Amino acid sequence: MNTPAKPYVRVAAGLILDTRGRLLLGQRPDGKAWPGWWEFPGGKIEAGETVEQALVRELDEELGIQATRVYPWVVHVHEYPKSIVELAFCQVTAWQGEPHGRENQALDWVDPWDIRLDESEHPIAPGGGSLLPAATPPLRWLRLPTHYRVSHIGDPGRLDAWLAQLRQELMLGLRLVQFREPDWAGDAASLRQAFLDTLALCRQHGARCLINSCHPPAWWPQADGVQLRAADAARILAQDTRPPGWLGVSAHHPQDIDCARQLQADFVVLGHAQPTASHPDRPALGWDQFRRLAATAGRPVFAIGGQSLDTLDIARRHGAHGVAAIRGALV
Known part of the structure; x- marks a missing residue:
């Protein structure tokens, strides 16, 4: 029947x-x-x-x-x-x-x-x-912060300046940080120290610190969660595993968002929404396409790419929960 x-x-x-x-x-x-x-x-x-x-x-x-x-x-x-x-x-x-x-x-x-x-x-x-x-x-x-800072230290010589900047932002209310250093100029030991210093500073101020999946999986459990690159999210989905803690998935295409849904990610970082120095060779989504994709995510979406405190309102008008930024001011 x-x-x-x-x-x-x-x-x-x-x-x-x-x-x-x-x-x-x-x-x-x-x-x-x-x-x-x-x-x-x-x-x-x-x-x-x-x-x-x-x-x-x-x-x-x-x-x-x-x-x-x-x-x-x-x-x-x-x-x-x-x-x-x-x-x-x-x-x-x-x-x-x-x-x-x-x-x-x-x-x-x-x-x-x-x-x-x-x-x-x-x-x-x-x-x-x-x-x-x-x-x-x-x-x-609703308890997820609307501002998401992404690190851009680059080498051990700039660690102190990054920590000073981060401390100031945390004191002004920043509560969500991602450690992401794919082009680190130092050795593995200095990279790990930069991660641990960033994590410790976030913990001192009651902020969550996620680690990008470009870094060794052995480090992931120490963070408050993981930000998966799109390719890593697809690979982990195929393995039927889910990293511990908070889970963000970076998305650029509809299939990335579908992967985030299947992984039951807590949020999606979608971009790049506007032209950005980080990806000068890739066309931006633009706000209309951003809104169409964000509406399919089934979870909060952060806009990334050319974002700052100044773009928060327009991002939210196009379906974003908040903005993620590498260089733009967030507080």
């Missing part, structure tokens, strides 16, 4: 964040599926609507606000017992009006860091109520 296919529903969901970093949750009222559960405001995307148009309409209907700054973020597919839901998550950081429950739903502003998981990995709101199961991934992604 053939099992009927589950309905496939496309939804725009808004992570509404105020200036204090608090997240707005709504409680599903009686009469709807999953009554009493907490969710991100939003609703079905109607025919002919873009994600942003649908979300603006839904937030007006549900909360009485007019969203004025909407960043596309991550498209995530979640299978419920009776349906499959494609959730286009967006971050909403500016609006007009005061949110109120126009459908008699309760609302609550919460600190995302106060939301915990129960033994089944279901998110529990600070007041004790449960969030819908599809809320788990975006809550984890």
Whole structure:
């Protein structure tokens, strides 16, 4: 007997964040599926609507606000017992009006860091109520920093200058660093020392330090995770292994992003988005192509290539979670 296919529903969901970093949750009222559960405001995307148009309409209907700054973020597919839901998550950081429950739903502003998981990995709101199961991934992604520094030391003689620069950035709030030195001019011992010094400095400031897969796999477990080059990600996928800790995958083409999904990477670094001195012989993706590829990742995407603090807003408008930079200022 053939099992009927589950309905496939496309939804725009808004992570509404105020200036204090608090997240707005709504409680599903009686009469709807999953009554009493907490969710991100939003609703079905109607025919002919873009994600942003649908979300603006839904937030007006549900909360009485007019969203004025909407960043596309991550498209995530979640299978419920009776349906499959494609959730286009967006971050909403500016609006007009005061949110109120126009459908008699309760609302609550919460600190995302106060939301915990129960033994089944279901998110529990600070007041004790449960969030819908599809809320788990975006809550984890929301804790990922938006600035990703990539090292460019080059040789042992520049190590002290790099550490001084990194220390300054860490003191100003940088929380995600990648050690990547493919063209190291010194010997293996000096390279390893540079890695250990970078790692120690990050740990002192509560920042995560990932190591690029161009470096020996024996070093990987010491870091907080691994940033896989696209070729290394494909090789590791074929071996059916996954490095320990946080996992980023560098991507340039759709097949790289597919590999990241299969590896269940925590994030993707996609580029190069704009012309960059690191790859002068390769054409840049451009922002339109970047957005199309980012929308297929199913996880946060960092833009790399010509990025800095000055490009963060345009990157986010094209679906990036944040920006990664080798030379550009990030703090």
